[in-house]
Amino acid sequence: MNPLAVSLAWHRLVLGLVLAGCTLLAQAITITDDRGRRLQFDAPPQRVVSLLPSSTESLCEMQQCQRLVGTDRYSNWPESVRSLPKVGGGIDPNIEAIVALKPDVVLLSVSSRVSDRLEALGLKVVALEPKTHADVRRVLNIIGDLFAVPREQGADRLWRVIDAAVQAAAQSLPPRARGARVFFEVSRGPYAAGPASFIGETLARLGVRNVVPADLGPFPRLSPEYLLRAQPELIMLSNRSAQPPALYPGWHHLAAIQAGRLCIFGPEQADVLVRPGPRMAEAARLMAACLSEKFS
Structure with missing residues (x-):
């Protein structure tokens, strides 16, 4: 082979290797989770275990449901995820069951106590903590970036839907509802939705x-007794159990209860209301419907 041909072949080989390396670098994904940890993936994870219902829903709304191989016991929407293997709850997951599914990544809460154990077993963990509207938008971005979903098709699109729904719900309220003093119980305790929560912000x-x-x-x-002093004008209760809700002692003295200004959201509606994810648009409509009914 003449020297010129050898030189050209060598240059083509080097160029091919460089282009291949650039392609691999382009596919590599780096994210920072809500623990502040920087994680790198060679490609979008193909096998995902989600221990957060809101993350399960966000992933599916970005058309990535097919990547899920297991979820926590509370992930029940969309319908397709109900048939997936269940690996316990976010607080008490079954470590052996998760490992057996061979996930490329596990999505869980920052407050989960199993992150270190899973990482010690060689699994990648992305910890998320959406508590406010800004958190929800950031988490949507993280999930979209992790699975290489373009922002315009994924996180940005979902947030526009949420934002527009909240605005439309606000405009639908009757004048008497505006400025009403409201209490929202997230779960029995009572655990309340404070102003700093995503529910409170809505x-x-x-x-x-x-x-x-x-x-x-x-x-x-x-x-x-707190509510006896606060005297809200309307009470919203998230009743996630299938049992009829019971009022706390003394609550029958509340003016809101006596006036019938109580909205009880059953299990399906409660799931919508207390999950900081793509169904926040529907949650805003549920809250607005309650306010409109009780102050019409």
Whole structure:
């Protein structure tokens, strides 16, 4: 082979290797989770275990449901995820069951106590903590970036839907509902949705006032007597159990209860309301419907 041909072949080989390396670098994904940890993936994860219902829903709304190989016991939407293997709850997951699914990544809460154990077993963990509207938007970005979903098709699109729905819900309220003093119980305790929570922020955008002070945090546990002093004009209860809700002692003295200004959201509606993800648009409509009914 003449020297010129050898030289050209060598240059083609080097160019091919460089282009291949650039392609691999382009496919590599780097994200920072809500623990502040920087994680790198050679490509979008193909096998995913989600221990957060909101992450399960976000992933599916970005048309990536097919990547899920297992979820926590509470992930129940969309319908297709109900048939997936269940690996316990976010607080008490089954480590052996998760490892057996051979996931490329596990999505879980920052407060989960199993992150270190899973990582010690060689699994990659992305910890997320959406508590506010800004958190939800950031988490949507993280999930979209992790699975290489373009922002315009994924996170940005979902947030526009949420934002527009909250705005439309606010505009639908009757004048009497505006400025109403509201209490929202997230779960039995009572655990309340404070102004700093994503639920509290939605209520604020609807134009109502939260009887829980911001300094108590996003989801404080209150004494039942607290409401007797706060005297909200309307109460929203998230009843995630299938059992009829029971009022706390003394609550029958509340003016809101006596006036019938109580909205009880059953299990399916409660799931929508308490999950910081793509169904926040529907949650805003549910809250607005309650306010419109009780103040019409």
